[in-house]
Amino acid sequence: MPHLPIALDAMGGDHMPDAAIDGAIAAARRGIPVLLVGDEARLQAGLAERGGVPRDAAPIDVLHAADVIRMEDHAGDVRRRREASIRVAADAVKDGAASALVSMGHSGATMATALLVFGRISGVERPAIVATIPAKNGPVTLLDVGANADCKPGMLQQFAVMGSVYARLAHDRDDPTIGLLSIGEEPGKGNELVRETHPLLARTPGIRFHGNVEGRDLLAGTTDVVVTDGFTGNVALKLAEGEARVLFGWIRDALRSGMRSKLGGLLAKPALKAVANRLDPSTYGAQPLLGVNHPTFIGHGSADARAVDNALAFARDAVDGGLVERLAREVATSITDQASGDAND
Amino acid sequence: MPHLPIALDAMGGDHMPDAAIDGAIAAARRGIPVLLVGDEARLQAGLAERGGVPRDAAPIDVLHAADVIRMEDHAGDVRRRREASIRVAADAVKDGAASALVSMGHSGATMATALLVFGRISGVERPAIVATIPAKNGPVTLLDVGANADCKPGMLQQFAVMGSVYARLAHDRDDPTIGLLSIGEEPGKGNELVRETHPLLARTPGIRFHGNVEGRDLLAGTTDVVVTDGFTGNVALKLAEGEARVLFGWIRDALRSGMRSKLGGLLAKPALKAVANRLDPSTYGAQPLLGVNHPTFIGHGSADARAVDNALAFARDAVDGGLVERLAREVATSITDQASGDAND
Numbered sequence: 001m002p003h004l005p006i007a008l009d010a011m012g013g014d015h016m017p018d019a020a021i022d023g024a025i026a027a028a029r030r031g032i033p034v035l036l037v038g039d040e041a042r043l044q045a046g047l048a049e050r051g052g053v054p055r056d057a058a059p060i061d062v063l064h065a066a067d068v069i070r071m072e073d074h075a076g077d078v079r080r081r082r083e084a085s086i087r088v089a090a091d092a093v094k095d096g097a098a099s100a101l102v103s104m105g106h107s108g109a110t111m112a113t114a115l116l117v118f119g120r121i122s123g124v125e126r127p128a129i130v131a132t133i134p135a136k137n138g139p140v141t142l143l144d145v146g147a148n149a150d151c152k153p154g155m156l157q158q159f160a161v162m163g164s165v166y167a168r169l170a171h172d173r174d175d176p177t178i179g180l181l182s183i184g185e186e187p188g189k190g191n192e193l194v195r196e197t198h199p200l201l202a203r204t205p206g207i208r209f210h211g212n213v214e215g216r217d218l219l220a221g222t223t224d225v226v227v228t229d230g231f232t233g234n235v236a237l238k239l240a241e242g243e244a245r246v247l248f249g250w251i252r253d254a255l256r257s258g259m260r261s262k263l264g265g266l267l268a269k270p271a272l273k274a275v276a277n278r279l280d281p282s283t284y285g286a287q288p289l290l291g292v293n294h295p296t297f298i299g300h301g302s303a304d305a306r307a308v309d310n311a312l313a314f315a316r317d318a319v320d321g322g323l324v325e326r327l328a329r330e331v332a333t334s335i336t337d338q339a340s341g342d343a344n345d
Numbered sequence: 346m347p348h349l350p351i352a353l354d355a356m357g358g359d360h361m362p363d364a365a366i367d368g369a370i371a372a373a374r375r376g377i378p379v380l381l382v383g384d385e386a387r388l389q390a391g392l393a394e395r396g397g398v399p400r401d402a403a404p405i406d407v408l409h410a411a412d413v414i415r416m417e418d419h420a421g422d423v424r425r426r427r428e429a430s431i432r433v434a435a436d437a438v439k440d441g442a443a444s445a446l447v448s449m450g451h452s453g454a455t456m457a458t459a460l461l462v463f464g465r466i467s468g469v470e471r472p473a474i475v476a477t478i479p480a481k482n483g484p485v486t487l488l489d490v491g492a493n494a495d496c497k498p499g500m501l502q503q504f505a506v507m508g509s510v511y512a513r514l515a516h517d518r519d520d521p522t523i524g525l526l527s528i529g530e531e532p533g534k535g536n537e538l539v540r541e542t543h544p545l546l547a548r549t550p551g552i553r554f555h556g557n558v559e560g561r562d563l564l565a566g567t568t569d570v571v572v573t574d575g576f577t578g579n580v581a582l583k584l585a586e587g588e589a590r591v592l593f594g595w596i597r598d599a600l601r602s603g604m605r606s607k608l609g610g611l612l613a614k615p616a617l618k619a620v621a622n623r624l625d626p627s628t629y630g631a632q633p634l635l636g637v638n639h640p641t642f643i644g645h646g647s648a649d650a651r652a653v654d655n656a657l658a659f660a661r662d663a664v665d666g667g668l669v670e671r672l673a674r675e676v677a678t679s680i681t682d683q684a685s686g687d688a689n690d
């Protein structure tokens with residue numbers, strides 16, 4: 001049976017539709033079928049300009065959408081703007097014409113659409129956006145990085161369960177350790193949310209709770225998963241990305257001043273480049289929104305063709321790995337176990 | 346008139362009293378008189394072992410304290426443990442025998458002591474710990490980085506006023522811009538605390554409010570001051586420090602593999618070292634606690650002699666610059682202005 005295509009919102013984002021078309025062609029070349037959703041005339045013209053879909057590649061289809069949600073629009077607009085590319089793309093997934101949704105457009109609108117069209121996995125109060133941090137000993141799963149600015153302890157508990165499943169599936173961690181992001185390692189340390197969440201995680205079945213971790217543990221890779229509210233997680237993620245950029249900028253500048261440094265820089269360039277690539281946020285292309293009923297991926301508005309290509313490959317892996325089905329199963333078990341556990345308290 | 350000494354808790358911290366004695370000698374050599382507070386016999390013996398106070402240096406005095414608050418103790422213990430080194434040191438400042446308090450011990454205990462013994466500047470609800478981030482275009486003032494895990498909008502407003510004064514005094518910024526750390530630049534973006542604080546900062550007199558900033562803006566140096574709650578600020582600070590450490594570790598490793606990289610690394614070493622030094626958190630040695638009635642500095646528990654020396658110099662600069670007096674004046678003005686402004690609403 002041929003694979004279903006990944007539905008790509010080809011209009012939302014700074015470099016669309018060009019980045020979508022180029023990214024889709026690159027993905028199709030590695031065997032990933034794509035459904036481009038947006039202004040049909042522009043998308044077909046764009047494909048034609050590039051000589052059409054390569055002969056040996058997977059198919060690229062175009063689905064027309066007359067409208068597009070722009071960065072300055074409200075996320076809630078997706079309710080009434082049914083012709084918007086993000087909604088038409090989500091409808092295609094819901095109707096079985098595509099297997100996953102990828103968008104580089106308005107993050108809030110993509111989340112709102114996924115909630116509206118796909119609905120939440122049973123037992124999940126709020127979906128969470130997951131980021132992969134390239135830590136010292138391998139990838140660290142950080143969530144939530146922006147879907148929920150204000151959280152309750154029960155939400156963080158569900159993030160822990162979803163993060164645990166995700167680390168096993170996406171990063172091959174057998175029995176991933178879960179850290180709760182805080183300011184001090186002792187159980188009593190942290191803000192009110194963390195102090196209330198700590199005992200809850202300690203008695204959640206099916207996860208391996210390590211305890212509190214601090215900001216420094218994120219890149220040190222102290223735990224496989226780090227759970228936090230979407231405000232702190234988003235600040236942390238953008239800080240981590242921004243710091244890497246500033247730091248490599250300084251190194252570049254330092255290696256341009258003086259003959260000795262220049263020569264050293266030239267010789268060390270491939271090694272330094274490899275370190276910089278390790279921190280490149282476009283490696284994954286997009287971040288999964290966990291907790292909705294179909295695979296959903298949210299990318300940077302500034303995504304280029306490479307990020308689109310990576311996001312499509314990432315989405316395809318999630319579909320093949322049965323991410324949503326496994327999440328649904330684990331969340332159901334964990335919540336049932338906990339309910340019976342609580343009854344025995 | 347000779348300068349008053351800086352009171353140093355010589356017992357609290359991982360490497361005490363050795364780091365305190367060595368740091369005090371280094372500071373005394375550059376003309377900073379120090380009052381070492383702790384176990385008199387050990388401190389005098391330590392000084393004697395090092396050949397006593399150098400002849401051409403500023404004086405180092407010893408004040409006995411029979412007790413010490415350890416990392417595992419409760420911050421609140423300072424109330425009844427009046428013989429603890431941190432309390433004896435604070436009492437010396439309060440009694441006019443020293444001009445500022447420096448501690449590398451239990452941060453919570455240092456804060457509690459400063460609040461108890463010094464009291465808050467009139468109009469300041471809660472003191473804040475300030476960190477200096479080595480950003481792209483110079484130092485960025487970040488507060489609060491850990492004194493208050495849960496904040497209210499009025500507290501963030503006071504942090505903004507104190508941060509503005511601090512950036513002018515410590516970093517020579519004429520009319521510093523203030524950013525509110527959030528997840529999205531638009532005024533409506535962020536968690537509940539940020540959404541309520543934004544309009545408050547916009548109408549606070551005496552500060553130049555830029556609006557929301559994101560995690561990436563911290564090292565990019567988008568604003569001179571970044572205001573946030575102590576939970577987010579502490580996570581951000583420790584992440585920034587930890588990331589720099591991990592990144593330079595990777596670079597070191599990369600420059601050890603292969604002849605070409607090794608040679609390049611050798612040549613580029615001084616340039617790379619200069620970049621690493623730019624990010625060294627021990628440059629300042631300690632972080633000021635703003636909002637209490639005497640200059641108070643809190644350092645890392647892991648502080649070495651260099652950090653102690655830097656902290657003492659930093660404290661001396663704050664005393665000379667009249668940090669506490671200026672803060673008190675500005676907070677009073679800002680709050681009076683705002684009260685009359687509100688009355689006119």
